[in-house]
Amino acid sequence: MTHANMILETRGLTREFNGFTAVNGIDLRVRRGTIHALIGPNGAGKTTCFNLLTKFLTPTSGQIFFDGREITRAAPAAIARQGVVRSFQISAVFPHLTPVDNVTIALQRPLGVSYRFWKSSTMVRSLRERALELLGDVGLAAYADVKTVELSYGHKRALEIATTLAMDPVLMLLDEPTQGMGHEDVDRVTALIDKVSKGRTILMVEHNMKMVSSIADTITVLQRGEILAEGDYAVVSANPQVKEAYMGTEDASLAH
Structure with a gap:
């Protein structure tokens, strides 16, 4: 036991x-x-x-x-x-989306719903708010709407941690x-x-x-x-x- x-x-x-x-x-x-x-x-x-x-x-x-x-x-x-959630390697983050979009996608994974199927703007808004909170937690609030590909290496790793946290491990x-x-x-x-x-x-x-x-x-x-x-x-x-x-x-x- x-x-x-x-x-x-x-x-x-x-x-x-x-x-x-x-x-x-x-x-x-x-x-x-x-x-x-x-x-x-x-x-x-x-x-x-x-x-x-x-x-x-x-x-x-x-x-x-x-x-x-x-x-x-x-x-x-x-x-x-x-x-049990393993941090996504940088390659698993979508480089041409913004950090806020990446975290929003990660927030939806536990819900089993694909990003493009959201119809409710209220739902999208609340997910975006939560994504911005998580980005704030990892020090990326100022970079929320920059393309991920443009972030520094350290900031990309912080984004990885934010996407992992989004799944509430x-x-x-x-x-x-x-x-x-x-x-x-x-x-x-x-x-x-x-x-x-x-x-x-x-x-x-x-x-x-x-x-x-x-x-x-x-x-x-x-x-x-x-x-x-x-x-x-x-x-x-x-x-x-x-x-x-x-x-x-x-x-x-x-x-x-």
Whole structure:
């Protein structure tokens, strides 16, 4: 039986590719209402693990539980309906629409109604108001009517978070939210994730240790498909095996 305060749990999660074990018997427990980061050097299995949790891949063996229910074989759409939402990659945002249109479309997904079929202008107006609120939450109010394609990289990532929030996730899954960003954008997106985490759970794959150290409640360090260490930043950064695993990478320094 799963623990009531664990929103997501895996048991013996394993994935093999042609005889190579990318994820090997992982027991992951994500506590409700926390920010949980999955980190590790390149090739550690972070992305494979994330793809298993978001149903992009099927495990070779092991089980996944969400909110006490087994979802190991559930379809991606079924878990999305239960409130597990993976942040859309930038490519999934419509580049030639405005941010407000992108968020409005995302708001309609849970309703299962296609954008062009809206007849009621009242409905369109209320959805637009909600979309503008969400854009305000992620600092994009001033860019609501600019073409998405013209936004900076950091602003596009913020829009991604807004479209994910539009689906009102219970568990929000973020895939390297600060990848490819300069310091200013990293700080902005870190603050944004911290802000939107109130009242929900966030699991993110991230490579930026400084960013993770500032907001993650729990950090799981993967190495060669297995859990190397787990705990808060103080525990994980003091672990000699973690220090060793990170030596020689861009994250060689675990300090702030």
